[in-house]
Amino acid sequence: MSKLAIRTVLFSMLGNAVLAGIKFLAGIFGNSYALIADGIESTVDVFSSLLVLLGLKYSARPADENHPYGHGKAEPLITFLVVAFLIISAFTIAWQAIQNIRTPHTLPSSWTLIVLGAIILWKEISYQLVMNRAKKIMSSSLKAEAWHHRSDAITSIAAFLGISVAIFGGEGFEVADDYAALVACGFILYNCYGIFRPALGEVMDENNYEELTLKIREISLQVKGIEGTEKCFIRKAGMKYHVDLHATVKGDLTVKEGHSISHNLKDRLRKELKELGHVLIHIEPA
Structure with missing residues (x-):
């Protein structure tokens, strides 16, 4: 089971690293901060996936004299760190979006919508794949990893809508792209609670099975x-x-x-x- 979990996290890390590069390039050359914000989240996801990987490997260690019940409690603790990374990324994106709203800038390029459409599709497929494996092996940290993909898809959808409004609205609607980034931050913070609450219950030994x-x-x-x-x-x-x-x-x-x-x-x-x-x-x- 642990091998399946580790392979799943490696899949997430590779996918997020590639997508972060695509988002940054598309955001810079396509004049879209929503895409750059999306790239920031994907970069953070790579590091949080690394934490999940370390947590899974540690929690899979067998029981010993000092840990007769094994090392499984390390997994929800790692989940807390993953949530912290998500919160930091959300506030970072929100702060930069507010700065951009105050500063006039050019309209995003229309081709960024094609990039975002492909990203949304890929992230939703990744979410379904990782969540199915998380349920199969009952891993809270893998569920957190799956929600990384879903939150990434949500931010990409928000970016898609914001860029669409900016492009079709024309001059004066440039900030729609940045408002979309702010909306995405709200979704990310909401998902943070959904990830944090089950992990907290696990640490507190809640009997709700x-x-x-x-x-x-x-x-x-x-x-x-x-x-x-x-x-x-x-x-x-x-x-x-x-x-x-x-x-x-x-x-x-x-x-x-x-x-x-x-x-x-x-x-x-x-x-x-x-x-x-x-x-x-x-x-x-x-």
Whole structure:
């Protein structure tokens, strides 16, 4: 799973590096600050992807004496850094856009719309690809990486609309390009919250995995000797979910029999749910 995640991040880094160069050149020669702002975001995305890559590699390290539950918590911490990079880029773009609004400048070139159209299509494809892989391996940092692509597509759409207004409006509408950059900043900041909130929940060990809890309870009832389940606490670390489960058995069983049933239940859960890490079974008399 970690290899798939690393390949996905490398794909993002390469794509963002190429697009940053295209946006900067198109923005400079096409007189569009919205495109230059887009290029700034893509450049920041390259560095944030590097952070995600380092975080994935560190979080994939096996458990040791000091970290019996592994190093998975590094992943949401890296996500916080990615969000910080996005916020910094948004405010940088907004500040420069405001400066440009105050300064008269020439209209953008019409051919920049073709460049932006291709960029929007590519970024949306990249978003779908990375998000599908993020869901497959349950990685919060990869979801953040996917939202980088979506926010980049949004800023490109804003730039497309701004340049269109500037071109078709003619003289006096030059600042539409810069206002588009400001609108894009608002979308970026909104996406930052969407990335930050799940990562915060992961660090705080929020128990909000209803679908996984239901699967655990259903599988548990299929194990011979299990009468039912009570408490089920789940916390996520990296790409693994650690589970504390209270299961009920007949009250007249011996300690040895109850111990054997708990091991059978643990083995069954880890066999059918590959995303599980540590599983602690507490046996209760029915």
